[in-house]
Amino acid sequence: MASSVSAADLGAVDEPIKLAINEWTGQHISTHIAGRMLEAAGYKVEYVTAGYQNMWEAMAEGELHAAVEVWASNVPDTWHQLHDAGKLEDVGALGLEAREGFVYPAHVAELCPGLPAYEALKDCAALFATPETLPEGRLVDYPGEWGTPGADRSAALGLGFKAIPAGSEGALIAEIRASVERKTPLVAVFWQPHWAMSAFDLHFVALPEGTDACYADPAAGPNPDVTGDCDFLPTRVFKATWPGVKDKWPAAHEILSNLTLSTEMQQPMMGAVDVDGKDVGAVTDAWLAANEAIWRPVVEAATK
Incomplete structure (x- = not known):
């Protein structure tokens, strides 16, 4: 300083x-x-x-x-x-050295083989489904006050997930804690620095690289019809x-x-x-x- x-x-x-x-x-x-x-x-x-x-x-x-x-x-x-x-x-x-993205607790890799590759989520979407999201998987998004980055990326990448906003940061942490304690499937939008990254052994999903071109040119990402079909830009x-x-x-x-x-x-x-x-x-x-x-x-x- x-x-x-x-x-x-x-x-x-x-x-x-x-x-x-x-x-x-x-x-x-x-x-x-x-x-x-x-x-x-x-x-x-x-x-x-x-x-x-x-x-x-x-x-x-x-x-x-x-x-x-x-x-x-x-x-x-x-x-x-x-x-x-x-x-x-x-x-x-x-x-702050910051990063945002989709994360999952370490045990989820055993439930959804192929992680951290994002393509694995397409094959495993049903595993993450809940009564409110059937037949799609459930993605825990940021609280509504923070925007809809999970919903936007899930749709652009065709992951087969419905994004459900967390009520707050505390509610998001509660979701992660419950998944770790019960060994249940979970994928969520999260960030670092945050103590929960190490405390809950969270890992980032390997989404397509976030670039300026991906957000400007549909041809730059894997989905040729949309922009934003990639990871967060460096924050x-x-x-x-x-x-x-x-x-x-x-x-x-x-x-x-x-x-x-x-x-x-x-x-x-x-x-x-x-x-x-x-x-x-x-x-x-x-x-x-x-x-x-x-x-x-x-x-x-x-x-x-």
Whole structure:
């Protein structure tokens, strides 16, 4: 997190900076670390629960001021439109090495021979069927607030699966846990960094390589009639702000721009919250106390 930027004015320290809280644990951790850093600089911070897909208009209007963990793979068209219009600002990569895709617990490979190749799912679709999906297999998709990447890819690849949105990140984890404990078939849309990847021995399905061409040209993927018949594109995780942050809270803008958090830093904190049941604020405060040499220089560079 080291920075060589020159110090900036604090600006409107009596007005709170409103940070968006979205629907997944890693985002809570990233946001609380950012909030504590801003408080250390002398700012007031409010954490505002916001739907990931529909918060961008509010940020463009200055009702929200920053989102600290934005996944480029599933931002809505609204983000791109407002960003291109200069109403939202991308303030740089967060630093997470991220991947998204279809996953399955290790025992599922014994139930569906041929995995991790995606073609195996076509042959095994009936194995994953439930009363609500018959005759198709059941694919546990992201929560509805995050878009429909599982449904889109399953249809494009002709896998024979019906995508059922999980109710939340917690519900998605519960599905995975139940599959591992009962040794039942499961394929789901998931991501890393996440403590569950190692805790439940999850493996990625080998989908056709995700490329820009696959999303632009039907001929680029295995299904010549559609686009998007491939894996997720490599995911960039970045930070976004209301453009007014730069003028209203100059030092805060520098702190958010220079904040980074690695997968190795974040993932153990996720496990502490989701597995050990610890409070997000307590976990991030403990990390901050133990790692001042990492984050403190960013705050000092922006304020002194």
